[in-house]
Amino acid sequence: MKYQSKKKALLLLADGTIFYGKAVGNKEGTAFGEVCFNTGMTGYQEIFTDPSYFGQLMVMANAHIGNYGVNDEEIESESVKISGLICKNFSYEYSRVAADDSLENFLNNNNLLAISDVDTRALVSYIRDNGSMNAVISTDVDNVEGLKAKLAEVPNMNGLELSSKVSTKEPYYFGDENATYKVAALDLGIKKNILRNLASRDVYVKVYPYDASFEEMQAWNPDGYFLSNGPGDPEPLSKAIQVAKEITDRKLPLFGICLGHQILALSQGISTYKMHNGHRGINHPVKNLLTGKGEITSQNHGFAINREETEANAAVEITHVHLNDNTVAGIRIKDKNCFSVQYHPEASPGPHDASYLFDQFLENIKQQKLETA
Template sequence: MQRTPATLVLENGSVYRGTAFGHIGEAAGEVVFNTSHTGYQEILTDPSYAGQMVVMTYPLIGNYGITPNDNESSKIWASAFIVREASNIYSNHEASGSLDDALKNAGVMGLAGIDTRKLVREIRQMGAMRGVISTVDQDEASLKAKALSIPEMSGQDLAGTVTTEKNYTLETPGARYHVAAFDYGIKTNILRLLQNAGCRVTVLRAKATTEEVLALNPDGVFLSNGPGDPAAVEYAIRTIRELAEYSRTSRPLPIFGICLGHQLLSLALGATTYKLKFGHHGSNHPVKNMQSKRIEITSQNHGFAVSMDSLPDTVEMTHLNLYDQTVEGIRHSELPCFSVQYHPEAAPGPHDSHYLFDEFTAMMDRAKN
């Protein structure tokens, strides 16, 4: 592994010096941390990380390599990857290459050898900050100026930058349902679990219209995860509001949202969102199901949340984050709409919340009768 000096400078002027791996050059983005012990490949290829540099809190990363079946999309979306130690060797019978090679091939920078504990503490205290990593510019003042020039995450519509270019359909043998799935940055395992639940899935561009959805005559609508500020995705909010109203005026059309999809559904139903200080990123977050009273250990990746105080009387909070008491799930009292902030598809993460896909198919069954 090549050892090239690299420097990370945050927008507040903090400096972290280490060595580069993967691509050599310069990278910029919002710096966030993830508390998962494993799953770095799924994290890197999650489109929800577009525009962000990911710090792993677990100290040794890369020791099981890269495996062909673990990608959550067709490319690495994180703008950079920051670790304490990047393993020089990997051991896994399914691995096809190293983390270093994967980053090189994708043109994505990695930074190793810094005190990630200190960096994570700083992010927790100060909040997620913009930063620049460079091997070509070692001037701290220059790098700070570059960091300050990066657009802030608030106000950015990134769903339109990660969505599919063309609509497409995933056929499922013996499918009982047809689901129209909006791709705001959809993960592969979400599509896999929808298919496992008996759904034929038509994946739609983020800007697909209400008319396009209704022309498919679907049994249900799925709203995917994705990056950026949900309030900035105004076209999606408008379309979701129209689809929810269709359930009121025409026929029941179940809607299920995950992560950004949860935030967009909440906005469409009349709630508001806000930016979290440093977000929720990891596979070990406890969430309380307010109906069953059971605690689910969940996988999370989001920098914005739905304001609890803004929920309309017709919208019930169904799940609660036990770390900071934020909204983790909602359900409409009159319309067949529900969503969760966390990732029940668990890629990476625990499987506690797979039942939500069954709830979606049960809602579609009721809508048919």
């Protein structure tokens, strides 16, 4: 077995709890972030490159990570976005014909610290009970007090604006410029598979930085608008909230996903809150209240919108609910062409039960074009 004598490592939680493990590849270092867990059995490469996970130490609940290697096409952004990886069994060897490289090389190329041989079953159970919190992983196992001091300086995710860390700096285009429809997307931490889903539906997308104004986006004369997923607390994103308000005030077609869903809610006066440990996985059950049908969904969020305030808002209708905890999973703005969901219909990884939402967005665009023709 590779690296028979593995370097010792540890995970130190903000409350002082310590879990021990070994450094993957004998890599030395220290990494800080909010510790959270994902229950997906597959899709680790997409998870690691999802901008929504920026600044987080990722605990993978599946026992084996790296066993099918990595593929150059299975990325959701141009680099790894998690701040560190925690797993049980790390596979240095892989067995998949379509793999381009090992996960070890992929992480090394992105300079990411990973630790294995951690009792992730106990760790996930602990986070479930005590909530997500800041943590540090390190090979500096003899310096616990020093690590505690540095960890105390790491800002809490509550109130933290992170979209600026992952958003594009300049606008760019995605898809066929000769496509029938044009969508202006606000990049709060957008996943590539969202863009692929739009482009596959005859849509040409122009992606704007997180702090773009409505006037900048409107100048392109798009047929619809999109608010993307992304990391951090939605409340500090005042410019994005204003963009959502201006779009809804004009009754223009709008679709929001995850952080974009929270931004849409905030634009309607509905507050958000940090969840105990969030929803992260690819088997979350959601009920569509409009059709009565159930969906198995891919989710990744640590914040949610206030259900009581949503129900009390006469302008907003709850369209989807999470069946595990009854949190709001989707809304639409009544008498306006705007809707959003808290989960990921583009999946990657995950099931495709909710991909119809992209078709629904396109139908809204088509209807708007007919009405204004």
